[in-house]
Amino acid sequence: MRSKIKHEEIPDKDGRNATFLKRTKGLKKKANELSILCGVDIGLVIHKKEQSNAVLWPSPESFWSRLQEFMEFRNEERKRRMTTHEGLMKQMVQGEMENLEKLKKAIQLKESRQLVMKSMQTDSFNGFGIDQLNAMNSFADHMIKKLQQRDNELNEDEH
Known part of the structure; x- marks a missing residue:
């Protein structure tokens, strides 16, 4: 039987890194499933505090492409619907x-x-x-x- 995990920062650095890697892998897997099952584009940014190496999923190029499409869509949609x-x-x-x-x-x-x-x-x-x-x-x-x-x-x- 699994024990419940307290939702607070893990004090042990090695345990925190191991949990980070496992949870990041699970999050990417779920994002990929959602993308395939629902036919949607998904981009993830995972960033550790006080570090400059953000993880961009599915790849940096795909992430930036999807983000750019989203930002352009929002502007076009806003302009189309905007009534002053x-x-x-x-x-x-x-x-x-x-x-x-x-x-x-x-x-x-x-x-x-x-x-x-x-x-x-x-x-x-x-x-x-x-x-x-x-x-x-x-x-x-x-x-x-x-x-x-x-x-x-x-x-x-x-x-």
Whole structure:
């Protein structure tokens, strides 16, 4: 039966080096299995404190190549997805301006319709200003277009 290992630095230098070599070998083996089974690129850096000889796995060339690909991917992905606050605000303002224009047109049409109804009730255009007459004209143009569209739809259905 195995004894549990305390997770603290091994005080004996030889024991620490032996554990380092065994665990490094096991870590490389697991990284290789993960790479093969899942089809992913893996790079490991294993560095001992106070030493300048880092272990780069699978090889220094492959490690640096994979690291470079990862760093380039991250920049490209970040640039592709990045939306600056200013750009986002411009998009929102533009959308709201378009909505505002649509609402203004809808209100103008309703007001124009009311003016036309009022003129039909009184059977007179007396008392209307030039702006109100222009609004009624716009409404009439809008209604003519809608009637033409409907006429075209009905003619298409017959054919």
